[in-house]
Amino acid sequence: MEKDSASNTVEEQESGSEQKPEEVSAPVENNAPQQQAKSGVSKAWRWFTLLLILLLVGLAGAAAWFGFQYQQHAAITSGDNAQQAARVAVIEQKLTTEQFARSENELAYTEKLAALQRDMDAQAEAITKLSTLDRDQLFVAELEYLIRLANQRLLTERRPQGAQTLLEAADKLLATVDDVHALAVREVLAKDIAALRMVETVDREGIYSRLGALAPTILSLSALPSESMDELVANPGMEQSDTEIDYSAVANSSTTQTTWYKRLWVNAQAALSRFSRDHFHVRYRQVPIESLLSTEQEQWLRHDMLINLANAQQALLREEQQIYNASLTVIESRLQDYFTGSYKAQALIGEIQALRTLDIRQQLPDISGSADILRQMQTAQPAVSVGGGGGL
Numbered sequence: 001m002e003k004d005s006a007s008n009t010v011e012e013q014e015s016g017s018e019q020k021p022e023e024v025s026a027p028v029e030n031n032a033p034q035q036q037a038k039s040g041v042s043k044a045w046r047w048f049t050l051l052l053i054l055l056l057v058g059l060a061g062a063a064a065w066f067g068f069q070y071q072q073h074a075a076i077t078s079g080d081n082a083q084q085a086a087r088v089a090v091i092e093q094k095l096t097t098e099q100f101a102r103s104e105n106e107l108a109y110t111e112k113l114a115a116l117q118r119d120m121d122a123q124a125e126a127i128t129k130l131s132t133l134d135r136d137q138l139f140v141a142e143l144e145y146l147i148r149l150a151n152q153r154l155l156t157e158r159r160p161q162g163a164q165t166l167l168e169a170a171d172k173l174l175a176t177v178d179d180v181h182a183l184a185v186r187e188v189l190a191k192d193i194a195a196l197r198m199v200e201t202v203d204r205e206g207i208y209s210r211l212g213a214l215a216p217t218i219l220s221l222s223a224l225p226s227e228s229m230d231e232l233v234a235n236p237g238m239e240q241s242d243t244e245i246d247y248s249a250v251a252n253s254s255t256t257q258t259t260w261y262k263r264l265w266v267n268a269q270a271a272l273s274r275f276s277r278d279h280f281h282v283r284y285r286q287v288p289i290e291s292l293l294s295t296e297q298e299q300w301l302r303h304d305m306l307i308n309l310a311n312a313q314q315a316l317l318r319e320e321q322q323i324y325n326a327s328l329t330v331i332e333s334r335l336q337d338y339f340t341g342s343y344k345a346q347a348l349i350g351e352i353q354a355l356r357t358l359d360i361r362q363q364l365p366d367i368s369g370s371a372d373i374l375r376q377m378q379t380a381q382p383a384v385s386v387g388g389g390g391g392l
Contacts, residue, residue, distance in 0.1 A: 139173075139177070140378070143173055144374060146166050146167070146173070147166075147189075148371060150162075150163040151367060151368060154196075154364060158362045159362070160196040160201065160364070163196055164193060167189055167192055167196070167370065170189060171193065174186050174189070185370065185373055185377070188369045188370045188372075188373045192367035192369055192370050195365035195366075196365060199363060200363065201362070202360055204316060207358060207360065210351070210355060211309055211312055215309060218306060218309070218331075219302055219306075221335075221345055221348070222339075298338075301334055304334065308327040311327040312327035312328055312355075315360070316360050319362060321360055321361050324356075328355060328356045329356065331352055332352045332353065335352070
């Protein structure tokens, strides 16, 4: 039985060994779809992983690019912010300076307004005081104004007429007052008015016009001598003004006394004299020959004389006697040295000599006595009545 059981066991083992390859082949055939499925899943995961990696790389690149752009933008923004901060600082500094200047201007304007207000208050106070003045105080103020104005006009105008008119007006004003204290002021006013009336007035306008009238004559002078030949032959060394012969007068005076041929001879002599005077000039060898002036020198001499003439006019207006005489002396010397060959020059020299003898300084009297006496009376007797109620 043991043999039978053993044989059965061996058979079972053999049968089992025969069945195992079939069982093994069966699972292999069953695992092929699973492997294909697993390979498909692994490929999908690979692609997914690759896409995920690419996506991460792209995101990283985008993040890096955006970060770089952000850094650049931040740098630019920081630079702009710095510039804006600098501009803001400059503007704040300007505002501070303007505010300081404005405050100073406001302070100056405030001080000016305060000064103007003080002036207005002072003027208002003065007006108030004037409104409270009585008739006598106004009378004294008007009288003092006339006397002071007379002294001022005498000094500024250098003429007695205006001051005399004002003092006469003050005297007429005092004549309306019936007061014994006005007599002393009127006596001094009378003395000042008499002193003004006795002043000899210098005719500055007339002298100025006479000086101005010399300018055309100076411009028309010629430096060349104009003596005629027959006059020089008859009277050598003498001026034409002393030797000139009026042949026409001789001919007219002897019309009834001489015959026709004598009159013809006189007329011929007159024509010859005029011709020789206009076209010939005789010089003597015993007289040193002087060089003739050129046109430029003549123009310079005339210009110099005109300048001295203008200086004389200015000195006349300023009452500078020395400058006036010196300017006329220069003109006279120029005429005597270079322009003595004509009657015009001799007449011009005579006029200049006559003008030089004039005294251009206006003598003015002292008329401050009336102002002094009025001031003394106001100081010594402030309550003295002039018009019946106030003080002189």
